[in-house]
Amino acid sequence: MDNDNSIDSQVEFEKYKTDIIRAMADNARAVLAIKDVNGNYLMANKEYxxxxxxxxxxxxxxGDYELFPHHIADDFVAADKRVFETGESFNxxxxxxxxxxxxxxxxxxxxxxxALGI
Known part of the structure; x- marks a missing residue:
């Protein structure tokens, strides 16, 4: 019984963290988006x-080619590729x-x- 309550609490806490992250992103004046390793959008904020x-x-x-003109998407994809290949942050x-x-x-x-660094 206690294990079920612990799991429920953990699930609720994870949802709470997700809600906080979403609220922070949606209230930021910055344009924010997250893509998967294939360049497909997983989330964006209201400003985006x-x-x-x-x-x-x-x-x-x-992906960018489905949303933006090719000459714009080319640059977005090239920047993403550099980040994915190096594992580093860039401006x-x-x-x-x-x-x-x-x-x-x-x-x-x-x-x-x-958590595995992937």
Whole structure:
């Protein structure tokens, strides 16, 4: 019985942590997104969706080439590849089209590793 309560508490605590991370991301003025090792979006914050006029449903599980013009996606993918290959954090100047105009952004990209370092 105690083990069941412990598991329930652990599940609730993990959900609570997830909710806190989501709240922090959604209330940040920065544009935040997380991709898997294949470059597909796993999550983004409200500012990302607003800036690029995307919805969560239209973005999640897709890659940059499905969401942005190829010349923009090429740079996003190249930056991601550098981070994945080196396992290091980098600052990049990236370009994106917002409101039909080309804008320049300073992006910080870094790998997120699990407990095994993967």
């Amino acid at each position: 969706y607003r800036l690029f006029n995307l919805s969560e449903a239209s973005m999640l599980g897709k 990049f100047e990236e370009k994106a089209i917002v409101d039909d105009k080309l804008h320049h952004f300073l992006s910080v990209k870094f790998p997120i590793k699990n």
